[in-house]
Amino acid sequence: MKQDKNMAIYKKISILVITFLLFYFLLEAPYIIMKLLKIKKIPILLDSFLPLITSGIAFAILVFLYKKWFKKEWKNFDKVLKFIACFGIFYYSGLLQYIPVLLFRIKKITPNLEIVLGLFSNSIAALLVVLLYLDDLKKEWNIFKKNWRNCLDRGISYWVLGLFIMMVSNTIINTFSTQHLAGNEQAVREMINLLPFIMLINAGIIGPIVEEITFRKSFRTILNHKWVFALISGFIFGGMHVIGNVSNFIDIFYIIPYGSLGVCLALAYYDTKTIFTSISIHMLHNSLLVLLPLITSLIP
Secondary structure, three states, X not given: OHHHHHHHHHHHHHHHHHHHHHHHHHHHHHHHHHHHOOOOOOOHHHHHHHHHHHHHHHHHHHHHHHHHHOOHHHHHHHXXXXXXXXXXXXXXXXXXHHHHHHHOOOOOOOHHHHHHHHHHHHHHHXXXXXXXXXXXXXXXXXXXXXXHHHHHHHHHHHHHHHXXXXXXXXXXXXXXXXXXXXXXXXXHHHHHHHOHHHHHHHHHHHHHHHHXXXXXXXXXXXXOOHHHHHHHHHHHHHHHHHOOOOOOHHHHHHHHHHHXXXXXXXXXXXXXXXXXXXXXXXXXXXXXXHHHHHHHHHOO
16 A cells, blocks of 8 residues: 555656656757757747747657556546646746737837736736636635634744745855855846836735745645655745756755745645645745845935
8 A cells, every 4th residue: 555655656756757857858959959050040939939839749748658657547637737737837928928019019128128028927827827726726715714823823934944944055055156146036136126016016926826826736736745745846946946047056056945945835835735825925925025125225
């Protein structure tokens, strides 16, 4: 019995590993081919939608492999489909920015406009992931309403633990880093300085909804083991905050502070059985990150 349970966990982990490796290599494949063929430039729209095409190929391969290797689990494949759809919405939400750009024929994107477009794409992504898990979210909202004090108490306890690990790991990493700040955090601070109110809405409210449903809710539906769920969910969450902002080897280690917070949010969700615990704590965390620099800048 225990052996079967362990095998089921290994199967789920293997599907996750295959999924991310497959998507990663197929996303990079067109650019590797371009380098080999010495193609320096392609149309902007094609460049934007190329990852979507390669992901479609990856998804087709994944469905084929899953059906062939996991025949018994095929009846529950709807959970895996939702997981992939949710992660896809999160990953490609940036493409939604092309809707107003093409609709209003915007030719020049300023830093301020980029922030507004980010709010637009994040809002659409939030709506889509909420609709994807709407039935589950209704049930979990009822749990949160009945036990909100206990849920928040548990959530804040985990948040304090996550903050402590974040501060310690950040301090250690910063002693070896030249920039003394994670690339993602630096980019967010620059945007806060430009349009603080919009960033408060985007990072403080909408962002946590999208990220918690993507990294906690969707992962929880396919991973039942507490620590397997928390660690995988947490460190993929951390990785997504670091990838694209790595300028040197030390930057990779910023996965630890981001990942530790992700693990703690996952544990809060697991223990309280409602995603609204981790959403609330994530909103609190991000809102404070936006507001604190603004408050300190007003102090003479």
